Amino acid sequence: MSSPVPRRPLGRTGLTVSILGLGAGRIGGPETTPADVDRLLGTAADLGVTLIDTARSYGASEERLGHALQGRRAGFVLSTKLGYGVDGVPDWTGRSVEAGVDGALGRLRTDVIDVVHLHSCNRELLDRGEVVEALHRTVRAGKVRVAAYSGENDALELAVRSGTFGVVQCSVSIVDPAALATAVPEAVARSVGVLAKRPLGNAPWRFDRRPDAEDVAEAWERFQALGLDPAGEPWAALAARFSAFAPGVASILLGTASPDHLLAVARALEDGPPPAPMLAAIREAQARVGSGWAGRI
Numbered sequence: 001m002s003s004p005v006p007r008r009p010l011g012r013t014g015l016t017v018s019i020l021g022l023g024a025g026r027i028g029g030p031e032t033t034p035a036d037v038d039r040l041l042g043t044a045a046d047l048g049v050t051l052i053d054t055a056r057s058y059g060a061s062e063e064r065l066g067h068a069l070q071g072r073r074a075g076f077v078l079s080t081k082l083g084y085g086v087d088g089v090p091d092w093t094g095r096s097v098e099a100g101v102d103g104a105l106g107r108l109r110t111d112v113i114d115v116v117h118l119h120s121c122n123r124e125l126l127d128r129g130e131v132v133e134a135l136h137r138t139v140r141a142g143k144v145r146v147a148a149y150s151g152e153n154d155a156l157e158l159a160v161r162s163g164t165f166g167v168v169q170c171s172v173s174i175v176d177p178a179a180l181a182t183a184v185p186e187a188v189a190r191s192v193g194v195l196a197k198r199p200l201g202n203a204p205w206r207f208d209r210r211p212d213a214e215d216v217a218e219a220w221e222r223f224q225a226l227g228l229d230p231a232g233e234p235w236a237a238l239a240a241r242f243s244a245f246a247p248g249v250a251s252i253l254l255g256t257a258s259p260d261h262l263l264a265v266a267r268a269l270e271d272g273p274p275p276a277p278m279l280a281a282i283r284e285a286q287a288r289v290g291s292g293w294a295g296r297i
Ligand SMILES: NC(=O)c1ccc[n+]([C@@H]2O[C@H](COP(=O)([O-])OP(=O)(O)OC[C@H]3O[C@@H](n4cnc5c(N)ncnc54)[C@H](OP(=O)(O)O)[C@@H]3O)[C@@H](O)[C@H]2O)c1
Pocket: 022, 023, 024, 025, 026, 053, 054, 081, 119, 120, 150, 151, 169, 196, 197, 198, 199, 200, 201, 202, 203, 236, 253, 254, 255, 256, 257, 258, 260, 261, 262, 264, 265, 297
């Protein structure tokens, strides 16, 4: 029997999260059944995975989680992302955020959501203040524990420096080094919790040739440019270890609907960060070919 996935504090929020979280972006489609989600959450609970991240835009993900969380909600820190997709309400308005929180509470079948992110709004919207103030009203109303921002680049840096968010979510992986250079150290200095999205860099090693999906294609091109040799370790394990132990990251949000994949990464993280020579090779390659890579939203 292995020990549970270790936990870390999530910045200054008072929440503690497992260093491996479940990114529930892959359970929203028609190929996933309620029984699949139930099994996935059962595996997560058995492993000590205590963080689940979803979003308004992940198909039926919120509804399915709400169903599967009945009776075990207290065992998880629940995170979602919103700002759009409310019937009859213009996106990225104060109303879309407040009504979005109410909608998410209903779909997730809970009284309070632990972390709610503004889902990739740009810096102009952050500057204008309306959506940020609306999110804070939902915190004061006791519907949300922590106001958070998800995004990249200049908007992410503004969100971190603003002092108004307890958590930020950004891409961190072997093919996503941008946030590690600036936003993540700044977040750590301000005790803002950091959640690493796309922690496997969308698993680009799966493809023999450039895939069609634009975000994955970009990851694939970066992966080819890095030219790394995993020295016999499965890429998923090595990539997860890089992201989960990157300085400042509280937890990685692994995108999977597969209990076996969740288990494999949980086991890989037992080995800690990549060996020092491998870590040095990854960082050297990132510095050599990836210094101009922008954060992938
Ligand atoms: N805020 C945002 O805008 C944003 C954007 C992107 C992602 N995210 C967050 O980050 C999460 C993860 O993102 P993502 O799914 O795009 O990228 P990811 O986690 O880097 O990669 C997911 C890919 O890795 C594969 N995988 C997972 N575990 C594996 C294992 N043990 N062995 C081999 N392959 C494995 C998955 O395949 P299988 O499905 O077969 O397991 C899937 O193809 C999302 O669910 C979400 O929570 C947020």
